[in-house]
Amino acid sequence: MNGVLSLTGRRFGEARHLGLVIALVLLAVVGLVTVPENFATASNLVSILSLAATIGVITVGMTFVIIGGGIDLSVGAIMALASVWATTLATQAFGPFIMAVCAILVGTGAGLVNGLLIAYGRMVPFIATLAMLVAARGLAQRMSDRKTQLIQQGNEAIVALSTTRVLGIPLLVYIFALVVAVGWIVLNRTTFGRRTYAVGGNPEAARLAGIDVRRHTMLLYALSGFCCGVAAILIMARTTTGSSTHGDLYELDAIAAVIIGGTLLTGGRGTIIGSILGLLIFTLITNLFILNGLNTSDQLVAKGLIIVVAVLLQRRNLKERAT
Numbered sequence: 405m406n407g408v409l410s411l412t413g414r415r416f417g418e419a420r421h422l423g424l425v426i427a428l429v430l431l432a433v434v435g436l437v438t439v440p441e442n443f444a445t446a447s448n449l450v451s452i453l454s455l456a457a458t459i460g461v462i463t464v465g466m467t468f469v470i471i472g473g474g475i476d477l478s479v480g481a482i483m484a485l486a487s488v489w490a491t492t493l494a495t496q497a498f499g500p501f502i503m504a505v506c507a508i509l510v511g512t513g514a515g516l517v518n519g520l521l522i523a524y525g526r527m528v529p530f531i532a533t534l535a536m537l538v539a540a541r542g543l544a545q546r547m548s549d550r551k552t553q554l555i556q557q558g559n560e561a562i563v564a565l566s567t568t569r570v571l572g573i574p575l576l577v578y579i580f581a582l583v584v585a586v587g588w589i590v591l592n593r594t595t596f597g598r599r600t601y602a603v604g605g606n607p608e609a610a611r612l613a614g615i616d617v618r619r620h621t622m623l624l625y626a627l628s629g630f631c632c633g634v635a636a637i638l639i640m641a642r643t644t645t646g647s648s649t650h651g652d653l654y655e656l657d658a659i660a661a662v663i664i665g666g667t668l669l670t671g672g673r674g675t676i677i678g679s680i681l682g683l684l685i686f687t688l689i690t691n692l693f694i695l696n697g698l699n700t701s702d703q704l705v706a707k708g709l710i711i712v713v714a715v716l717l718q719r720r721n722l723k724e725r726a727t
Contacts, residue, residue, distance in 0.1 A: 424665065424681035431688045439695040446572060448691070453573065454566070456687040457580035458638045459657050460680060464587040465515075465631030466658040467679040471591075472624045473604035473671030474529040478518060478536035479632050479658055480651030485544040486510040486636035491553040491646030500561035507640070508633035514540055515629015519622030537655070544648035553646040565641035576638045583634060588676045600624065604671025660707060661686055664714045686710075 435443035442448060462479045469476045489495065490507040514536060521532040555562055565576045591597035602610040603620050611617050639650050664682030667674025686707065693703040 421666075421675075421678055421681060424678065424685065427685055428681065428688065431685065431692065435688070435692050435695070438692070442695050443692075448695075450573065450577075452684075452687055452691050453577045453580075454642060455690070456683055457574075457576050458635050458642065459654055459661070459687070460580050460683050461583050461631050461635040461638065462628075462651075462654055463658045463661045463679050463683050464583055464676060465628035467587070467662050467665075467667060467674055467676055468591065468600055469624050469628050470659070470662050470667050470669065471604045471671055471674040472600045472621060473607065474522065474621065474624060475533065475659070475669075476515075476518065476625065476628050477530065477533040477655050478514070478540055479628060480654035481537045481540035481544070482511055482514045482629055482632040483636045483639065483651040483654065484648050485514065485540040485547075486633045487640050487646035487650050488544040488548045488553060488648055489646075490636060491555060491640065492547065493556070496556050496559055500559045503559060503562060503640075504637050507636040508630060511633025511636060512626055512630045515632065516622065516626040518629065519625030522625065523618040523621040541648060548646070548648050550648065552649075555640060555644045555646075562637065562641050563644050565638065576641055579634070579638065583631070584676060584680055591676055596620075596623075601672055604668075604673075606672070656707070657683070657686055660711045660714075663711060669715070 432443075462483065466476060466479060486507040489510045490503040495503055495506050518529075518533055518536050521527045521535075522529050525532070565579065566574050568575050570578065591600065599610070599615050599620050602613065602615060603617050607617050610620075636646075636650070640646055643650075661683035662674065662679045663669065664685060665675065665678030665680070666682075667679060689706060689710075690703060693700070693706075
């Protein structure tokens, strides 16, 4: 019986992935029809991939959290805090390697605080991460005095992640691909990944099976924070700055990408590949709005409608599978 359910789940996931690929193709056709002179260019493709890279790294961490039955509203703010901390003059004096380590440590530390509050403080994930969103954004503003901090001379290695290209593609895109590959392996080929599905699907059953649910939950949020730290490095490379405004509404894009990719908001089911396909759909929509000169407000409305439709489709599919 379990084998039949597993096979059904895999087929459902494959069908959903195929649907997402078809949606990407349709969006590409829209771009080719509406703005052929600007859409079908190498520079535009690189622009799409570079934008997707930063949010994409965050999306990988968000996928783990949501599959594990949680939610993280603080990812954009944590990324901003990590970028500001890493670009302070005191940190930059030690060179680009220390800047990168600082960003990762700040991101992981903030995620760990989220995990401790949720797992051991028994706070609702929505409330704990909302509090972190406000606190991290406020701390970033205080540290930077609401000013944009430039990467100083001598730390060009950070900027080189965006300017250096291999086969015409910036290094930061390769970093994104590496994070996706590692995330896929961890989720699908390790005990940690299996425990993530178990904790998200049925925490009590996971506890009875010998899984330390609280410890695992804490690690999931630390992993999300780690991804925010890596994303901070990428956005510093793209913009050559650290700013408290970085990552504004990134939590919306990351959560939406995960949902569109088929991950259940209630946890227990989802894939890295689905999340990345969902992210590419959102990034392509953003690109099409910009190329067609459409209003940013309309773009947000469109994204909101897509999220609603994705959730409604999830509920419908769950009902069909239940019957």
